[in-house]
Amino acid sequence: MARRRGFDRDEALESALRTFWQHGYEATSVATLTTAMGINPPSLYAAFGDKRRLFEESVQRYQETYGAFAARALTDEPTAREAVERVLRDAAHEYSRADHPHGCMIISAAVNCESAEVVELLRGFREATKAAIRQRIDDDVSAGRLPPGTDTDGLATFYAAIIQGMSTQARDGASLRELLAVADRAMAAWPVVTAT
Amino acid sequence: MARRRGFDRDEALESALRTFWQHGYEATSVATLTTAMGINPPSLYAAFGDKRRLFEESVQRYQETYGAFAARALTDEPTAREAVERVLRDAAHEYSRADHPHGCMIISAAVNCESAEVVELLRGFREATKAAIRQRIDDDVSAGRLPPGTDTDGLATFYAAIIQGMSTQARDGASLRELLAVADRAMAAWPVVTAT
Protein backbone atom coordinates (compact mmCIF):
# COMPACT_ATOMS: atom_id res chain seq x y z
CA MET A 1 0.00 0.00 0.00
CA ALA A 2 2.23 2.79 1.22
CA ARG A 3 5.16 3.90 3.28
CA ARG A 4 5.15 2.85 6.95
CA ARG A 5 5.72 5.07 10.01
CA GLY A 6 9.41 5.60 10.59
CA PHE A 7 9.26 5.83 14.39
CA ASP A 8 7.93 3.74 17.28
CA ARG A 9 4.61 5.32 18.34
CA ASP A 10 4.86 3.85 21.84
CA GLU A 11 8.38 5.12 22.42
CA ALA A 12 7.39 8.57 21.15
CA LEU A 13 4.37 8.60 23.50
CA GLU A 14 6.60 7.61 26.42
CA SER A 15 8.94 10.52 25.61
CA ALA A 16 5.98 12.91 25.43
CA LEU A 17 4.66 11.58 28.75
CA ARG A 18 7.93 12.27 30.53
CA THR A 19 8.20 15.75 29.01
CA PHE A 20 4.66 16.66 30.09
CA TRP A 21 5.32 15.09 33.51
CA GLN A 22 8.40 17.25 34.05
CA HIS A 23 7.24 20.59 32.69
CA GLY A 24 3.43 20.43 32.74
CA TYR A 25 0.93 20.82 29.92
CA GLU A 26 1.24 24.44 28.85
CA ALA A 27 4.91 24.95 29.65
CA THR A 28 5.69 22.09 27.25
CA SER A 29 5.86 23.48 23.69
CA VAL A 30 5.30 21.42 20.58
CA ALA A 31 8.91 22.20 19.65
CA THR A 32 10.09 20.70 22.96
CA LEU A 33 7.89 17.66 22.35
CA THR A 34 9.11 17.01 18.82
CA THR A 35 12.74 17.31 19.97
CA ALA A 36 12.14 14.88 22.85
CA MET A 37 10.21 12.48 20.62
CA GLY A 38 12.76 12.68 17.81
CA ILE A 39 10.19 13.53 15.16
CA ASN A 40 8.93 16.56 13.20
CA PRO A 41 5.68 18.40 13.88
CA PRO A 42 3.70 16.85 10.97
CA SER A 43 4.55 13.36 12.24
CA LEU A 44 3.32 14.31 15.70
CA TYR A 45 0.05 15.71 14.35
CA ALA A 46 -0.49 12.72 12.04
CA ALA A 47 0.08 10.19 14.82
CA PHE A 48 -1.51 11.94 17.81
CA GLY A 49 -3.97 14.57 16.50
CA ASP A 50 -2.84 17.66 18.34
CA LYS A 51 -1.05 18.72 21.53
CA ARG A 52 -4.11 18.21 23.73
CA ARG A 53 -4.91 14.73 22.50
CA LEU A 54 -1.25 13.80 22.88
CA PHE A 55 -1.45 15.02 26.47
CA GLU A 56 -4.62 13.01 27.10
CA GLU A 57 -2.93 9.88 25.75
CA SER A 58 0.10 10.63 27.92
CA VAL A 59 -2.06 10.94 31.03
CA GLN A 60 -3.85 7.70 30.14
CA ARG A 61 -0.50 5.96 29.75
CA TYR A 62 0.72 7.46 33.03
CA GLN A 63 -2.30 6.06 34.87
CA GLU A 64 -1.68 2.61 33.39
CA THR A 65 2.04 2.58 34.27
CA TYR A 66 3.68 4.92 36.77
CA GLY A 67 0.39 5.82 38.44
CA ALA A 68 -1.06 2.32 38.61
CA PHE A 69 0.38 1.58 42.06
CA ALA A 70 -2.53 3.24 43.87
CA ALA A 71 -5.29 1.20 42.22
CA ARG A 72 -3.18 -1.94 42.71
CA ALA A 73 -2.68 -1.29 46.42
CA LEU A 74 -6.36 -0.51 46.96
CA THR A 75 -7.48 -3.81 45.43
CA ASP A 76 -4.67 -6.09 46.60
CA GLU A 77 -4.50 -5.39 50.33
CA PRO A 78 -6.92 -7.15 52.71
CA THR A 79 -7.91 -4.12 54.83
CA ALA A 80 -8.40 -0.41 54.17
CA ARG A 81 -5.66 0.45 56.63
CA GLU A 82 -3.12 -1.76 54.93
CA ALA A 83 -4.29 -0.56 51.51
CA VAL A 84 -3.90 3.13 52.35
CA GLU A 85 -0.57 2.51 54.05
CA ARG A 86 0.72 0.71 50.96
CA VAL A 87 -0.54 3.50 48.68
CA LEU A 88 1.42 6.03 50.73
CA ARG A 89 4.57 3.93 50.93
CA ASP A 90 4.45 3.08 47.21
CA ALA A 91 3.91 6.78 46.46
CA ALA A 92 6.99 7.63 48.52
CA HIS A 93 9.05 5.25 46.39
CA GLU A 94 7.47 6.21 43.08
CA TYR A 95 7.61 9.98 43.61
CA SER A 96 11.31 10.01 44.53
CA ARG A 97 12.68 7.63 41.89
CA ALA A 98 15.72 8.99 40.08
CA ASP A 99 14.91 7.44 36.70
CA HIS A 100 11.88 9.63 35.98
CA PRO A 101 10.50 13.06 37.02
CA HIS A 102 9.64 13.47 40.71
CA GLY A 103 6.12 13.72 42.07
CA CYS A 104 2.83 12.83 40.42
CA MET A 105 1.95 13.90 36.89
CA ILE A 106 -1.80 13.94 37.63
CA ILE A 107 -1.21 16.34 40.50
CA SER A 108 1.35 18.70 38.99
CA ALA A 109 0.98 18.82 35.20
CA ALA A 110 -1.95 21.27 35.02
CA VAL A 111 -1.53 23.51 38.05
CA ASN A 112 -0.71 26.67 36.06
CA CYS A 113 -2.93 25.90 33.10
CA GLU A 114 -5.36 28.19 31.28
CA SER A 115 -7.20 25.39 29.48
CA ALA A 116 -10.21 24.58 31.65
CA GLU A 117 -10.66 21.26 29.85
CA VAL A 118 -7.13 20.09 30.70
CA VAL A 119 -7.52 21.27 34.31
CA GLU A 120 -10.79 19.36 34.60
CA LEU A 121 -9.29 16.27 33.01
CA LEU A 122 -6.65 15.92 35.74
CA ARG A 123 -9.00 17.06 38.49
CA GLY A 124 -11.30 14.22 37.43
CA PHE A 125 -8.48 11.70 37.83
CA ARG A 126 -7.70 13.10 41.29
CA GLU A 127 -11.36 12.89 42.30
CA ALA A 128 -11.46 9.29 41.07
CA THR A 129 -8.48 8.32 43.23
CA LYS A 130 -10.05 10.02 46.25
CA ALA A 131 -13.34 8.20 45.55
CA ALA A 132 -11.48 4.88 45.31
CA ILE A 133 -9.85 5.49 48.70
CA ARG A 134 -13.19 6.36 50.20
CA GLN A 135 -14.79 3.24 48.70
CA ARG A 136 -12.05 1.07 50.21
CA ILE A 137 -12.66 2.66 53.62
CA ASP A 138 -16.45 2.32 53.25
CA ASP A 139 -15.93 -1.39 52.59
CA ASP A 140 -14.08 -1.68 55.89
CA VAL A 141 -16.91 0.08 57.70
CA SER A 142 -19.36 -2.37 56.14
CA ALA A 143 -17.11 -5.26 57.18
CA GLY A 144 -17.04 -4.00 60.76
CA ARG A 145 -13.33 -3.21 60.79
CA LEU A 146 -14.14 0.46 61.36
CA PRO A 147 -16.98 1.89 63.50
CA PRO A 148 -20.27 2.73 61.71
CA GLY A 149 -20.00 6.47 62.35
CA THR A 150 -16.57 6.83 60.71
CA ASP A 151 -16.18 9.97 58.57
CA THR A 152 -15.03 8.06 55.52
CA ASP A 153 -15.22 11.10 53.24
CA GLY A 154 -13.06 13.12 55.63
CA LEU A 155 -10.55 10.29 55.85
CA ALA A 156 -10.38 9.98 52.07
CA THR A 157 -9.88 13.74 51.73
CA PHE A 158 -7.13 13.61 54.35
CA TYR A 159 -5.17 10.85 52.61
CA ALA A 160 -5.70 12.47 49.21
CA ALA A 161 -4.20 15.64 50.70
CA ILE A 162 -1.29 13.60 52.08
CA ILE A 163 -0.58 12.14 48.65
CA GLN A 164 -0.69 15.61 47.09
CA GLY A 165 1.57 17.00 49.80
CA MET A 166 4.03 14.16 49.25
CA SER A 167 4.05 14.92 45.53
CA THR A 168 4.85 18.59 46.17
CA GLN A 169 7.57 17.60 48.66
CA ALA A 170 9.06 15.20 46.11
CA ARG A 171 9.09 17.94 43.47
CA ASP A 172 10.93 20.14 45.97
CA GLY A 173 13.57 17.44 46.32
CA ALA A 174 12.45 15.42 49.36
CA SER A 175 14.24 12.08 49.70
CA LEU A 176 12.66 8.62 49.87
CA ARG A 177 13.44 8.54 53.58
CA GLU A 178 11.65 11.84 54.18
CA LEU A 179 8.63 10.79 52.12
CA LEU A 180 8.40 7.48 53.99
CA ALA A 181 8.49 9.43 57.25
CA VAL A 182 5.54 11.52 56.03
CA ALA A 183 3.68 8.33 55.08
CA ASP A 184 4.31 6.75 58.48
CA ARG A 185 3.28 9.89 60.34
CA ALA A 186 0.10 10.08 58.24
CA MET A 187 -0.80 6.54 59.26
CA ALA A 188 -0.61 7.64 62.90
CA ALA A 189 -3.77 9.63 62.14
CA TRP A 190 -5.72 6.48 61.23
CA PRO A 191 -8.83 6.18 63.45
CA VAL A 192 -8.24 4.28 66.66
CA VAL A 193 -10.54 1.28 66.86
CA THR A 194 -11.64 0.87 70.45
CA ALA A 195 -12.17 -2.68 71.60
CA THR A 196 -15.77 -3.67 72.37
CA MET B 1 9.58 68.77 38.81
CA ALA B 2 7.50 66.70 36.44
CA ARG B 3 4.34 64.77 35.76
CA ARG B 4 3.21 62.37 38.49
CA ARG B 5 2.16 58.75 38.14
CA GLY B 6 -1.46 58.48 37.07
CA PHE B 7 -2.26 55.24 38.92
CA ASP B 8 -1.96 53.88 42.45
CA ARG B 9 1.16 51.70 42.55
CA ASP B 10 -0.11 49.70 45.53
CA GLU B 11 -3.47 48.99 43.93
CA ALA B 12 -1.76 47.93 40.71
CA LEU B 13 0.58 45.62 42.66
CA GLU B 14 -2.40 44.09 44.45
CA SER B 15 -4.07 43.40 41.09
CA ALA B 16 -0.87 41.82 39.78
CA LEU B 17 -0.58 39.70 42.93
CA ARG B 18 -4.07 38.28 42.49
CA THR B 19 -3.50 37.59 38.80
CA PHE B 20 -0.24 35.74 39.49
CA TRP B 21 -1.92 33.93 42.41
CA GLN B 22 -4.71 32.67 40.21
CA HIS B 23 -2.85 31.73 37.03
CA GLY B 24 0.77 31.29 38.12
CA TYR B 25 3.91 33.04 36.91
CA GLU B 26 4.33 31.90 33.31
CA ALA B 27 0.67 31.45 32.44
CA THR B 28 0.14 35.12 33.31
CA SER B 29 1.05 37.24 30.29
CA VAL B 30 2.07 40.88 30.45
CA ALA B 31 -1.08 41.68 28.45
CA THR B 32 -3.22 39.97 31.12
CA LEU B 33 -1.35 41.89 33.81
CA THR B 34 -1.74 45.31 32.18
CA THR B 35 -5.47 44.66 31.67
CA ALA B 36 -5.92 43.61 35.30
CA MET B 37 -3.84 46.53 36.55
CA GLY B 38 -5.59 49.04 34.27
CA ILE B 39 -2.34 50.38 32.81
CA ASN B 40 -0.28 50.10 29.61
CA PRO B 41 2.94 48.11 29.26
CA PRO B 42 5.33 51.12 29.49
CA SER B 43 3.76 52.12 32.81
CA LEU B 44 4.23 48.60 34.15
CA TYR B 45 7.88 48.49 33.10
CA ALA B 46 8.58 51.98 34.45
CA ALA B 47 7.01 51.22 37.83
CA PHE B 48 8.05 47.59 38.38
CA GLY B 49 11.06 46.87 36.14
CA ASP B 50 9.94 43.76 34.32
CA LYS B 51 7.59 40.80 34.70
CA ARG B 52 9.94 38.88 36.99
CA ARG B 53 10.54 41.75 39.38
CA LEU B 54 6.81 42.47 39.45
CA PHE B 55 6.29 38.83 40.40
CA GLU B 56 8.92 39.03 43.13
CA GLU B 57 7.22 42.10 44.56
CA SER B 58 3.88 40.32 44.36
CA VAL B 59 5.26 37.34 46.28
CA GLN B 60 6.77 39.66 48.87
CA ARG B 61 3.42 41.40 49.29
CA TYR B 62 1.64 38.03 49.49
CA GLN B 63 3.92 36.94 52.32
CA GLU B 64 3.23 40.15 54.22
CA THR B 65 -0.55 39.95 53.80
CA TYR B 66 -2.44 36.79 52.81
CA GLY B 67 0.44 34.50 53.76
CA ALA B 68 1.36 36.15 57.04
CA PHE B 69 -0.95 33.96 59.12
CA ALA B 70 1.63 31.18 59.41
CA ALA B 71 4.42 33.31 60.86
CA ARG B 72 1.87 34.96 63.19
CA ALA B 73 0.59 31.64 64.48
CA LEU B 74 4.09 30.28 65.02
CA THR B 75 5.13 33.25 67.17
CA ASP B 76 1.85 33.94 69.00
CA GLU B 77 0.88 30.53 70.32
CA PRO B 78 2.40 29.30 73.58
CA THR B 79 3.22 25.74 72.48
CA ALA B 80 4.33 24.10 69.23
CA ARG B 81 1.23 21.96 69.18
CA GLU B 82 -1.10 24.93 69.46
CA ALA B 83 1.01 26.88 66.97
CA VAL B 84 0.90 24.16 64.31
CA GLU B 85 -2.79 23.55 64.93
CA ARG B 86 -3.52 27.25 64.43
CA VAL B 87 -1.40 27.37 61.27
CA LEU B 88 -3.45 24.52 59.82
CA ARG B 89 -6.81 25.96 60.87
CA ASP B 90 -5.91 29.44 59.63
CA ALA B 91 -4.74 27.89 56.36
CA ALA B 92 -8.09 26.13 56.03
CA HIS B 93 -9.87 29.48 56.34
CA GLU B 94 -7.42 31.43 54.18
CA TYR B 95 -7.20 28.87 51.36
CA SER B 96 -10.98 28.59 50.94
CA ARG B 97 -11.98 32.27 51.15
CA ALA B 98 -14.28 33.36 48.35
CA ASP B 99 -12.88 36.89 48.02
CA HIS B 100 -9.52 35.84 46.59
CA PRO B 101 -8.01 32.87 44.68
CA HIS B 102 -8.00 29.51 46.50
CA GLY B 103 -4.92 27.81 47.85
CA CYS B 104 -1.48 29.24 48.50
CA MET B 105 0.37 31.40 45.97
CA ILE B 106 3.79 30.30 47.25
CA ILE B 107 2.86 26.68 46.66
CA SER B 108 1.05 26.89 43.32
CA ALA B 109 2.34 29.87 41.30
CA ALA B 110 5.50 28.26 39.93
CA VAL B 111 4.67 24.56 39.58
CA ASN B 112 4.78 24.51 35.79
CA CYS B 113 7.51 27.09 35.36
CA GLU B 114 10.59 26.94 33.14
CA SER B 115 12.43 29.76 34.92
CA ALA B 116 14.70 28.05 37.44
CA GLU B 117 15.13 31.35 39.30
CA VAL B 118 11.39 31.77 39.85
CA VAL B 119 11.02 28.12 40.89
CA GLU B 120 13.88 28.54 43.39
CA LEU B 121 12.42 31.77 44.72
CA LEU B 122 9.18 30.08 45.79
CA ARG B 123 10.93 26.90 46.89
CA GLY B 124 13.03 29.08 49.19
CA PHE B 125 9.89 30.53 50.78
CA ARG B 126 8.49 27.03 51.27
CA GLU B 127 11.73 25.86 52.85
CA ALA B 128 11.67 28.88 55.16
CA THR B 129 8.16 28.05 56.38
CA LYS B 130 9.17 24.44 56.95
CA ALA B 131 12.27 25.62 58.86
CA ALA B 132 10.11 27.94 60.98
CA ILE B 133 7.80 25.04 61.88
CA ARG B 134 10.79 22.90 62.76
CA GLN B 135 12.28 25.66 64.90
CA ARG B 136 9.00 26.02 66.81
CA ILE B 137 8.98 22.27 67.47
CA ASP B 138 12.67 22.29 68.45
CA ASP B 139 11.84 25.00 70.98
CA ASP B 140 9.24 22.71 72.54
CA VAL B 141 11.74 19.87 72.74
CA SER B 142 14.16 22.22 74.50
CA ALA B 143 11.37 23.32 76.85
CA GLY B 144 10.63 19.68 77.71
CA ARG B 145 7.15 19.69 76.20
CA LEU B 146 8.26 17.05 73.69
CA PRO B 147 10.64 14.13 74.36
CA PRO B 148 14.35 14.69 73.50
CA GLY B 149 14.41 12.08 70.75
CA THR B 150 11.55 13.64 68.75
CA ASP B 151 12.10 13.65 64.98
CA THR B 152 11.49 17.38 64.63
CA ASP B 153 12.61 17.48 61.00
CA GLY B 154 10.21 14.68 60.09
CA LEU B 155 7.37 16.41 61.92
CA ALA B 156 8.07 19.68 60.12
CA THR B 157 8.16 17.90 56.77
CA PHE B 158 4.87 16.20 57.60
CA TYR B 159 3.05 19.42 58.47
CA ALA B 160 4.58 21.20 55.47
CA ALA B 161 3.18 18.39 53.32
CA ILE B 162 -0.22 18.80 55.02
CA ILE B 163 -0.25 22.51 54.21
CA GLN B 164 0.68 21.80 50.60
CA GLY B 165 -1.97 19.09 50.35
CA MET B 166 -4.58 21.46 51.78
CA SER B 167 -3.60 24.06 49.19
CA THR B 168 -4.06 21.58 46.36
CA GLN B 169 -7.40 20.46 47.82
CA ALA B 170 -8.53 24.07 48.07
CA ARG B 171 -7.56 24.68 44.43
CA ASP B 172 -9.64 21.64 43.53
CA GLY B 173 -12.63 23.23 45.28
CA ALA B 174 -12.54 21.74 48.80
CA SER B 175 -14.77 23.60 51.28
CA LEU B 176 -13.74 25.20 54.56
CA ARG B 177 -15.38 22.31 56.39
CA GLU B 178 -13.37 19.72 54.43
CA LEU B 179 -10.10 21.62 54.94
CA LEU B 180 -10.76 21.94 58.68
CA ALA B 181 -11.39 18.19 58.80
CA VAL B 182 -8.00 17.62 57.15
CA ALA B 183 -6.38 19.96 59.70
CA ASP B 184 -8.01 18.16 62.63
CA ARG B 185 -7.07 14.75 61.29
CA ALA B 186 -3.48 15.93 60.80
CA MET B 187 -3.31 17.00 64.46
CA ALA B 188 -4.24 13.45 65.42
CA ALA B 189 -0.76 12.52 64.16
CA TRP B 190 0.95 14.79 66.71
CA PRO B 191 3.36 12.76 68.87
CA VAL B 192 1.79 11.28 71.96
CA VAL B 193 3.56 12.53 75.07
CA THR B 194 3.76 9.68 77.57
CA ALA B 195 3.55 10.68 81.20
CA THR B 196 6.74 10.28 83.24
Next chain:
DNA sequence: TCCTTGCTTTAGTGATCGCTACAGAAAAAT
Protein backbone atom coordinates in the same frame (compact mmCIF):
# COMPACT_ATOMS: atom_id res chain seq x y z
C1' DT C 1 9.30 -0.87 -13.76
C1' DC C 2 5.95 2.37 -12.70
C1' DC C 3 2.03 3.99 -9.94
C1' DT C 4 -0.25 4.77 -5.76
C1' DT C 5 -0.29 5.83 -1.05
C1' DG C 6 1.11 7.90 3.05
C1' DC C 7 4.96 9.28 5.99
C1' DT C 8 8.67 12.46 5.81
C1' DT C 9 11.08 17.09 5.68
C1' DT C 10 11.16 21.99 4.78
C1' DA C 11 9.38 26.03 5.37
C1' DG C 12 6.24 29.07 6.82
C1' DT C 13 1.21 30.55 8.58
C1' DG C 14 -1.21 34.13 11.83
C1' DA C 15 -1.23 34.89 16.76
C1' DT C 16 0.86 35.88 20.93
C1' DC C 17 5.01 36.24 23.87
C1' DG C 18 7.95 39.86 26.79
C1' DC C 19 9.44 44.17 26.01
C1' DT C 20 10.46 49.02 24.13
C1' DA C 21 11.12 53.31 20.77
C1' DC C 22 8.78 57.27 20.10
C1' DA C 23 5.98 61.05 20.52
C1' DG C 24 2.21 63.41 22.91
C1' DA C 25 0.50 65.01 27.36
C1' DA C 26 0.67 66.77 32.02
C1' DA C 27 2.58 68.94 36.06
C1' DA C 28 6.37 71.33 38.75
C1' DA C 29 9.97 74.97 38.21
C1' DT C 30 11.30 79.26 36.16
Next chain:
DNA sequence: ATTTTTCTGTAGCGATCACTAAAGCAAGGA
Protein backbone atom coordinates in the same frame (compact mmCIF):
# COMPACT_ATOMS: atom_id res chain seq x y z
C1' DA D 1 3.76 81.66 29.68
C1' DT D 2 7.70 78.86 28.86
C1' DT D 3 10.82 75.21 30.01
C1' DT D 4 11.89 70.90 31.94
C1' DT D 5 10.92 66.41 33.28
C1' DT D 6 8.54 62.23 33.57
C1' DC D 7 4.57 59.69 32.74
C1' DT D 8 1.29 57.97 29.17
C1' DG D 9 -0.64 55.79 24.86
C1' DT D 10 0.38 53.98 20.29
C1' DA D 11 2.51 51.02 17.72
C1' DG D 12 5.63 47.62 16.78
C1' DC D 13 10.16 44.99 17.74
C1' DG D 14 12.24 39.95 17.24
C1' DA D 15 11.13 35.49 19.15
C1' DT D 16 8.21 31.87 19.99
C1' DC D 17 3.52 29.79 20.16
C1' DA D 18 0.46 25.75 18.03
C1' DC D 19 -0.16 24.18 13.71
C1' DT D 20 -0.02 23.10 8.47
C1' DA D 21 0.65 23.51 3.09
C1' DA D 22 3.63 21.62 -0.20
C1' DA D 23 6.82 18.72 -2.01
C1' DG D 24 10.09 14.80 -1.64
C1' DC D 25 10.70 10.06 -0.55
C1' DA D 26 9.93 5.21 0.51
C1' DA D 27 7.47 0.99 0.21
C1' DG D 28 3.58 -2.26 -1.46
C1' DG D 29 0.66 -3.50 -5.66
C1' DA D 30 0.15 -3.87 -10.69
